[in-house]
Amino acid sequence: MENPDISNNTMVLVENLDVVFGNKHIVHDVSFSVEEGEIIGMFGISGAGKTTIIRVLTCQIEKKNWNGNVLVTGLSPSKRGNHSKILSNIGYVPQLELLNLYFELDPIVNVEIFTSTYGMDKKKAIITAEKLFNILDIPKDTWKKRVKRMSGGEKKRLSMAIGLIHHPKVLFLDEPTTGVDASKRYDILSYLKKLNQQLNTTMFIITHDLEAALICDKSAILREGKLLEFDTPQNLINSLPSRGLVARISIENLNQEIIKTIQKYPSIEKVLRVGNETIEVLMEDFEDNLPKLMKFLFENELKVYSMSRDVANFRRYFQIRIQEEEEKENRKNRSELMNEGDSP
Amino acid sequence: MTISGLIQKEFIRIKSDRRTLILLFFIPMILIIIFGLTTGVGPTKFFTAAIISRDEMPTYDDFPSNSSEYDDIFISIMEQNSTTWDLYSQFNSTNIGEYNQAFNRCFYLLKNEFIDVFIILPQNFSESIVNNSNPVLIYYIDGSDSSAVRALEVAIQEPLALFRVEINMIENFTIMVPHLEFGVPSWESQLLNYALALILPIIIVGTTMNLTSLSIVSEGPLPRMLITPTAKRDIIFSKLIANTVVMIMQATEIFIMTSFFGLYSLGSLFDFYLVLMLIGFCGVAIGLFISAVSPTEQGANQMYLMMFIIIIIFSGTLMPAESLGGAKFLADILPLSHASVLITDITLRGLPLNLEHVFFILIISLVFLIIAYVAYKFKKLEV
Incomplete structure (x- = not known):
């Protein structure tokens, strides 16, 4: 841990984060912290700065564009030398499966490709994948079929499994329920909760879908780069x-x-x-x-x-x-x- | 939306794609400007020749041997008056020893492309003219370039015409059937072997470029890979390795196939195989470059096509490199011009690897690889 003031359980700490691109001030003085095992929902309309914050946390934005104290799993993305370690500690599930899966390959090969980037043992990776596939109810008969033959929901769940394959401490999910029909939306949220409970993975959900708050321990509401609220959904309603x-x-x-x-x-x-x-x-x-x-x-x-x-x-x-x-x-x-x- | 609205939308879309516009309008413009400014400026020497004169008038009384003047006139016309010829050197060889020496020297010059042809004026050259009989002209030409053989048959008419005017000659020349050196023997597979020099590099460069040019731009999960501990340099390096391995497999396949269908090679087959891999590697490097700088798959396809056309145009086979004038530098910085020379040298002339051409191909590959790496390094990739 780089910062002795924060608890060992703090997975993400953001203090006074400002993100500026040229003369565009994208994120204004945002602060929050996330404890181990929590599910955080980041809500806001387009342009609120949700994705930008996540990009800072996932080392996608250069330090010259942001200011503030940021720690992810105790490491600061401001130092290039920390990037590899941070990226090993986190997982990412993009909004589009196309960005996370090789459609021409089968799920097991997809797993092998991604686990190789983390230097994981192939056999252990397959065991982990099977466990995740079972939790996420990915039918066994699809494991050896091309991803493109899987249904939309199966692809979504496979994408989640890929994000979790290396046992990340924090999982970032970008719009996990977008493009999923209403009935399946709740299934996705249930799966996320199930994964969170079984693996104790801290989750960051960026979404427009306000129903996602149902599974969130804390919700962040952003508007035009400012964090308006950060609390449990119930506390916010009670206010x-x-x-x-x-x-x-x-x-x-x-x-x-x-x-x-x-x-x-x-x-x-x-x-x-x-x-x-x-x-x-x-x-x-x-x-x-x-x-x-x-x-x-x-x-x-x-x-x-x-x-x-x-x-x-x-x-x-x-x-x-x-x-x-x-x-x-x-x-x-x-x-x-x-x-x-x-x-x- | 009405059809006019749709058309308008298409124009807006096309206008927004500056890269396509540049490719569409600037490339032809630049090529035309280059050709317009550089070719046809000043005298162009199409053929470089050497002449061996064996001309020798019969000796009468005190007349010294080799007192003929018509060979000198012919040589002088070749040297000064002709617009399509450049005289590299001349040899007076009236005895057999001198002639053999001169012939060997000329053969060496021809083999190593210092000259395109050497002409032999026979012993009775001046005598035939004096006697108003048809003088004979013998010449040796590099037969590995069939288009040059045809062009030379036309070009030789110019100095002959000038010569006849100069000496008021009315008789015709008897031109011996040219000796085609370094051609594919008639019993070998002519079509295949003459085509090898251009076709093989085109196949290898074209296909490896095509394969590699989409390797970065069409891989959806690639930006996502950057949210793993994978570094960009690892990604591009892995693509270089994988595509090179595929290229080696392809080069091997082509090598085996050409051997099977009658590859004729005077030189080392290993050198030939090495050239195939070298040019393939250059194709991989150019492909990576295209993939790294292209924002979309469509953009990569367009750029690939454009680059491929330019590479073929400046291969030195469609248009001889010498005729490109100032635009010859384009042939020098593109790989096919070097590859086709290397293949011809090895297969038809039996020469060893020309290190200058090898060096050029390696440098071209390296430059494209460096640009590809830098472009990819600074490419904005976000998930």
């Missing part, structure tokens, strides 16, 4: 007003005017439009204020079809958090424009 309790209300002829009217109600924290005629409302003192809100709606002659109460999920939290940040930025831009207008 919402009334610990994430929401009222889902369907209103006839719902429009922006009606939403603005509802927002005028004093205890309302957030109104989210989640459907054509449906909104979700977050407010302080939910239990007390919900009946009062309903009364307020009737007084304003709004025709309510239905009302139900629920607890916000991570998807809703993400939506709220990003929306908040956008509103904050819009306010800032407006005030800057006004200041420019005022100046002579």
